[in-house]
Amino acid sequence: MNKFNDEEQMILSTIDQICEEKVLPRAAEIDATDEFPEDLRQLFAEQGIYSLIFEEQYGGVGASLQCYCAALQKFGRVSGSVSMMVAVHSLGSTPIILYGSEEMKERVFPRLASGEALIAFALTELAAGSDVNRIASTAVKKGDKYIINGSKCFITGGSVADYFCVFAQVIEAGEKKLSVFLVEKDQPGVQISRNEEKMGLKGSPTTQLYFENVEVTEDNIIGKISDGAKIAFNTLNKGRLCTSAQAIGIAQGALDVAAEYAKGRVQFGKSIAEFQAVQLMLADMETDIQAARALLEKSIEMYEAKSAELVKFSSMTKLLATDMVMRVTTNAVQVMGGYGYCKDYPVERMMRDSKIFAIFEGTNQIQRILIAKQLLSEY
Ligand SMILES: Cc1cc2nc3c(=O)[nH]c(=O)nc-3n(C[C@H](O)[C@H](O)[C@H](O)COP(=O)(O)OP(=O)(O)OC[C@H]3O[C@@H](n4cnc5c(N)ncnc54)[C@H](O)[C@@H]3O)c2cc1C
Numbered sequence: 001m002n003k004f005n006d007e008e009q010m011i012l013s014t015i016d017q018i019c020e021e022k023v024l025p026r027a028a029e030i031d032a033t034d035e036f037p038e039d040l041r042q043l044f045a046e047q048g049i050y051s052l053i054f055e056e057q058y059g060g061v062g063a064s065l066q067c068y069c070a071a072l073q074k075f076g077r078v079s080g081s082v083s084m085m086v087a088v089h090s091l092g093s094t095p096i097i098l099y100g101s102e103e104m105k106e107r108v109f110p111r112l113a114s115g116e117a118l119i120a121f122a123l124t125e126l127a128a129g130s131d132v133n134r135i136a137s138t139a140v141k142k143g144d145k146y147i148i149n150g151s152k153c154f155i156t157g158g159s160v161a162d163y164f165c166v167f168a169q170v171i172e173a174g175e176k177k178l179s180v181f182l183v184e185k186d187q188p189g190v191q192i193s194r195n196e197e198k199m200g201l202k203g204s205p206t207t208q209l210y211f212e213n214v215e216v217t218e219d220n221i222i223g224k225i226s227d228g229a230k231i232a233f234n235t236l237n238k239g240r241l242c243t244s245a246q247a248i249g250i251a252q253g254a255l256d257v258a259a260e261y262a263k264g265r266v267q268f269g270k271s272i273a274e275f276q277a278v279q280l281m282l283a284d285m286e287t288d289i290q291a292a293r294a295l296l297e298k299s300i301e302m303y304e305a306k307s308a309e310l311v312k313f314s315s316m317t318k319l320l321a322t323d324m325v326m327r328v329t330t331n332a333v334q335v336m337g338g339y340g341y342c343k344d345y346p347v348e349r350m351m352r353d354s355k356i357f358a359i360f361e362g363t364n365q366i367q368r369i370l371i372a373k374q375l376l377s378e379y
Helices: 006-033 038-046 065-078 080-099 102-114 228-264 276-304 310-335 337-341 347-358 364-377
Strands: 119-122 138-142 145-156 163-172 175-184 190-195 206-217
Touching: 006 038, 006 065, 006 080, 006 347, 038 080, 065 080, 065 228, 065 276, 080 102, 080 119, 080 145, 080 163, 080 175, 080 228, 080 347, 119 145, 145 163, 145 175, 163 206, 163 228, 175 206, 175 228, 228 276, 228 310, 228 337, 228 347, 276 310, 310 337, 310 347, 310 364, 337 347
Parallel strands: 119 163, 138 163
Antiparallel strands: 138 145, 145 206, 163 175, 190 206
């Protein structure tokens, strides 16, 4: 049975072509220069990549999550950084998809779907990583507006985004109410600070943001005041599936390179692929990838069916897939010996790109806590 409709199939084969012809040849250079590939952003806009997640009425394709995750695997296979450009478009848009007003969707989605504008998800702060209750950014009501003050860190795409979904505390009657606001980059008081220098995912900017007396009108509240925790939770439930798809893509890319190399590399008079020690590593890598992909497929079905078990499955998928990508890319380097450790081959980059996947969108320790919580409530 084919999982994708004609339009989805067409866009997925366009993505295959883009990945081979445009992304793969650029991947090492993007890593080396650590520069956001604006040319690829233009190409993705022209080719409708940014439109995938939006409904047709807003200029989108209305692709299924399954199709989106298939696309992310394809991008991840050739470049983790480029897969971030696509994934963050969904992460930043999901709060509005799930909770935005119709007026907001009509105002913002056509610009996002065309790729004319990009969006970022601004939750994390210096003192509020895993613990979002510690968010200190405030939004104080003044007349019919809210005034935002505070800062955010580690925001993917922060220096290239046009919109930010900003989580801030509204203080009402002495009570903190975590809420989400749509902020535009050109609004007075928005300051986009430096990009972090990272181990991997170079070219995917990770940025600090500052908000000083930024005025936001009520039509830019996403959902309702107090909805912040719920919006973060449900956005990340979906986001973790996208993150898993990226990780599976990177792992697949590493296995493809390592297996090809193993067949060609001769030591002791035969191809190293003939040594059982190497075969065992390749077998473990393939098994790891297939297991993560199968769990992702199941979790996507649960997402589509709005299953109450999604929280557990989304966290389990993220845990499995993102620990897996570190193992698989490390083994890919091992299979390739000293050549795997050098930049002449992409597995060195893939291994560096992989580490962050067990950290962002909720660390894998936090995923285990979420899984155990739901699991124990079932007994
Ligand atoms: C490249 C990159 C991109 C990112 N993109 C975004 C983005 O687009 N938007 C955004 O909002 N954020 C983003 N982040 C932030 C990311 O989500 C956080 O870094 C992550 O949630 C962890 O927070 P922290 O770094 O403050 O670590 P901490 O929360 O300080 O955790 C440090 C360690 O303590 C452990 N720990 C913490 N609490 C517990 C607990 N209760 N039980 C057990 N262990 C615990 C953690 O697992 C971890 O090992 C990004 C980060 C990076 C590095």
